[in-house]
Amino acid sequence: MNVLQVQNLHKSFGGIHAIDHCSFSVEENSITGLIGPNGAGKTTMFDLINGLLTPDEGHVLIKNQNVTGWPTYKRARLGLSRTFQAIRVFPELTALENIVVAFKGHPSKLYQAFVPLKKKNRDLEKRAMEYMETVGIADKAHLRAGDLSYGQQKLLEIARCMATDADIFLLDEPAAGVNPTLLNTIKQLILKLHQQGKTLLIVEHNMPFLMSIAHKIIVMNFGKELAIGSPEEIQNNPRVLEAYLGKKREE
Amino acid sequence: MTDYILNLLTLIIIMSMITLCLNVIIGYIGYLHLGLVGIWAVGSYAYALMAVHGFPFFVAMLGGGIFAGAAGLLLGLPTLRLKSHYFGIASLGLMYIVYSLLLNLTDLTRGPLGIPGILRPTLFGISFSGPAMYFVLTLAVSLVVGFLLYRILKxxxxxxxxxxxxxxxxxxxxxxxxxxYKLQAFVLSSFFVGIISALSASYFQYISPTGFQVEQLIFFLAALMVGGAGSFWGGIVGAFVLLTIQELTRFIPLTPNAVGPVRTMIYALLLIFVMLYKPDGLMGKKMKVYQR
Incomplete structure (x- = not known):
């Protein structure tokens, strides 16, 4: 079953067609890679899928529901979560608070300011600690999130997505700028999420990393899907090579 | 002398509570709210008009809160979709709109003449008109408002x-x-500004449109910057510091026409020092008014 479908999606900024009638689908419980040269429209595609941008044409379907006109927060409640290319943690909150606010059961209604919540808050903090342990930054729980290292913030962002109870994860360059050890941690985390039955769509430039975990790769170029296939098919696809390396000179 | 100090303390409490309400918007949701004085004006006039027409104190106070809250809702509905600095400009517009309404709706507001004779209340047979009793009343209402906001913000x-x-x-x-969330915070902040308006209008016993202008807005903004936006005590401490300094300038022997400029200079110096050495304000917490 396809949990995420993009149908004939189009988005222009002025005269530039950032996304040019692009279509693809993502199967449930798969790891799908989304690659393409810089400026191919990958991040714009993420913004369209999670509703930060609205498309000019076409549809986005999440779990067979047409969510094209929906605001971002409603899509998130449907089980869609994402990380950002430029990390977006809440720097002034502690790492633990970053996760606590993401819970669906977070008692953040206004009237709840006046009901006793001590026990509930303790439970939430305990659950948040479990997520911190899963990603391996439990010892940093009470630090300002902004004081964590770049890699730790990336892990925190993924943990925060997990805490929303999402089952579709859009990861925007999870491997960018991290050292090999952390890269391995992130890889294990992604595989674990997959084992738990989650669906992952990953934008990444680190090919060995992506090819080693992805079941399917979607290649975008100039806002369009250029090729869709297994990692092996993609690696041998002449059109993909052309998009990345340029055209062979005619002899 | 005691009366003087009690009056001053009453004023400090009133101003710090309004700064606290401003802090809810600027410090907590990070939106540059420049319409505060407009909201304050709506609350004050609503309270004053109800009070001079004989409504009981607490009813008129609630009226001030509800009208101010409604003004906040009207302002927030369209403008909270804007990003912070655009929101700043739009909310500043409210202040000018309210100001011209107050000047020109002469049948209701008496225009530039203002509304005199806003009496301090007598409750349960006790008159709260003296400095001491009015201080007690102000403190009591402010403690309730402060406690509610504290619970909500924490x-x-x-x-x-x-x-x-x-x-x-x-x-x-x-x-x-x-x-x-933004809308709720905005209505909440405006409502409490309206409640405090009742105290301020009764304190001055006279309100007119000239009391609700950029000058007052700058005071609240400066108080919040000095105290530290985003920390609960920030606005309260800031208002306390600024008003205390303002009062101390009274004791500098100056010719009357030099008092105003000297005060402004002291404000400016204080702001520059805070910006240089404690940019997060005295109560310290980083603030980011401008959204990415």
Whole structure:
């Protein structure tokens, strides 16, 4: 079953067609890679899928529901979560608070300011600690999130997505700028999420990393899907090579 | 002398409570709210008109809160979709709109003449008109308002407001209806400004449109910057510091026409020092008015 479908999606900024009638689908419980040269429209595609941008044409379907006109927060409640290319943690909150606010059961209604919540808050903090342990930054729980290292913030962002109870994860360059050890941690985390039955769509430039975990790769170029296939098919696809390396000179 | 000090303390409490309400918007959700004085004016006039027409004190006070809250809702509905600095300009517009309404709706507001004779209340047979009793009343109401706001800002609801200041896009991506939170915070802040308006209008016993202009806005903004936006005590401390300094300038022997400029200079110096050495304000907490 396809949990995420993009149908004939189009988005222009002025005269530039950032996304040019692009279509693809993502199967449930798969790891799908989304690659393409810089400026191919990958991040714009993420913004369209999670509703930060609205498309000019076409549809986005999440779990067979047409969510094209929906605001971002409603899509998130449907089980869609994402990380950002430029990390977006809440720097002034502690790492633990970053996760606590993401819970669906977070008692953040206004009237709840006046009901006793001590026990509930303790439970939430305990659950948040479990997520911190899963990603391996439990010892940093009470630090300002902004004081964590770049890699730790990336892990925190993924943990925060997990805490929303999402089952579709859009990861925007999870491997960018991290050292090999952390890269391995992130890889294990992604595989674990997959084992738990989650669906992952990953934008990444680190090919060995992506090819080693992805079941399917979607290649975008100039806002369009250029090729869709297994990692092996993609690696041998002449059109993909052309998009990345340029055209062979005619002899 | 005691009367003088009690009057001053009463004024400090009133101004610090309004700064606290401003802090809810600027410090917690991180939106540059420049319409505060407009909201304050609506609350004050609503209270004053009800009071001079014989409504009981607490009813008129609630009226001030409700009218100010409604003004906040009207301002927030269209403008809270804007980003912070655009919101700043739009909300500043409210202040000017309210000002010209107060000047020109002469049948209701008496225009530039203002509304005199706003009496301090007599409750349960006790008159609260003397400095001591009015101080007690102000303190009591402010403690209630302060406690309510404290509970709200320290609650999970308050945490979500902070995530909006920190990163609104991320908050949305986590499934938070940020617009609804912003609107609630805005109505809440405006409502409490309206409640405090009752105290301020009765304190001065006279209100006119000239009392609700940029000058007052700058005082509240300066108080919040000095105290530290985003920390609960920030606005309160800031208002306390600024008003104390303002009063101390009275004791400098100056010719009357030099008092105003000297005061402004002292404000400016204080602001520059705070910006240089304690940019997060005295109560310290980083603030980020401008959204990414």
């Amino acid at each position: 609650s999970p609801f308050g945490k979500i407001l902070e995530t909006i200041r920190e990163d609104e896009i991320a908050a949305k991506a986590l499934g938070k209806n940020t617009y609804a």
